[in-house]
Amino acid sequence: MPELLTLLILYATGCFAGAVNVMAGGGSTLSLPVLIMLGVDAGVANGTNRIAITIQNVAATTTFARERRVEWARCLRYAAWALPGAIIGSFTATQLADEWTERVIGILLILVVLSMAWPAARKHTAGGALRSHWMGPALLGIGFYGGFIQMGVGFFFMAAFYHLMQFNLVRTNIHKVVVILLYTGPTLLVFALSGKVDWGLGLALAAGNATGAILAARLAIRRGEKVIRLVLMIAVVLMAMRLLSVI
Numbered sequence: 001m002p003e004l005l006t007l008l009i010l011y012a013t014g015c016f017a018g019a020v021n022v023m024a025g026g027g028s029t030l031s032l033p034v035l036i037m038l039g040v041d042a043g044v045a046n047g048t049n050r051i052a053i054t055i056q057n058v059a060a061t062t063t064f065a066r067e068r069r070v071e072w073a074r075c076l077r078y079a080a081w082a083l084p085g086a087i088i089g090s091f092t093a094t095q096l097a098d099e100w101t102e103r104v105i106g107i108l109l110i111l112v113v114l115s116m117a118w119p120a121a122r123k124h125t126a127g128g129a130l131r132s133h134w135m136g137p138a139l140l141g142i143g144f145y146g147g148f149i150q151m152g153v154g155f156f157f158m159a160a161f162y163h164l165m166q167f168n169l170v171r172t173n174i175h176k177v178v179v180i181l182l183y184t185g186p187t188l189l190v191f192a193l194s195g196k197v198d199w200g201l202g203l204a205l206a207a208g209n210a211t212g213a214i215l216a217a218r219l220a221i222r223r224g225e226k227v228i229r230l231v232l233m234i235a236v237v238l239m240a241m242r243l244l245s246v247i
Helices: 004-023 026-039 044-066 070-095 098-117 130-148 151-163 168-194 198-218 224-243
Strands: none
Touching: 004 044, 004 168, 004 198, 026 044, 026 098, 026 198, 044 070, 044 098, 044 168, 044 198, 070 130, 070 168, 130 151, 130 168, 151 168
16 A cells, blocks of 8 residues: 555645646646656656546536537547547557656656746637648647647647637637547556556545646636746756756
8 A cells, every 4th residue: 555645745736736737737747747756657657647637537527518518529529530649659658668758758847848938829819710621630649649648738739729720718628628538548548558557646646636626616716827837837847857867
């Protein structure tokens, strides 16, 4: 059995990550490095983190479905593009040595932080999906990234739905959540079959993710987003530097 302190750390991390995912996105940029810092092999951490993502998105999708906001036909079609890439990405990740996985995670953490620092577009123009023909290949590539590492993938899905399909932000977020759910289950299975999942630690993290997501949704915290982003960016940079042996 994992030590109680480790479980509490993961639960607290999950609470914060779940809240960040609801308010801003990118919670895995915190939970994944914390798993590694707690001594979990990078490959196992990559797989274990999928448990929390799956449970979190099950809860969110259920909420959207109860409100009859899920466009199942569209989501299934988009997921059909993302799923092959995700399976290939997850299989690729399971073949990497932990040393290389840590290096890749460290580099990608820096890139995700830089993308978070980039100012988000505030305007959305009306009109048809002028660039929708790029959607399939984009989803295939994003799916590969999500299967390979997952962290920050929500930003890419939102960019695709918002800019290529020109969905409004509410619709964009719903599609993002459902598509991620539909491919995360199969990728979790790939990691599990490869022995890259710690179910005890993953469920502790998932419990925190669910708690944080529920609390954030209920409180509808808005002004705290900038502070959370700043704190998250600083923490992730330090963890990335540690993974890359800079500090």
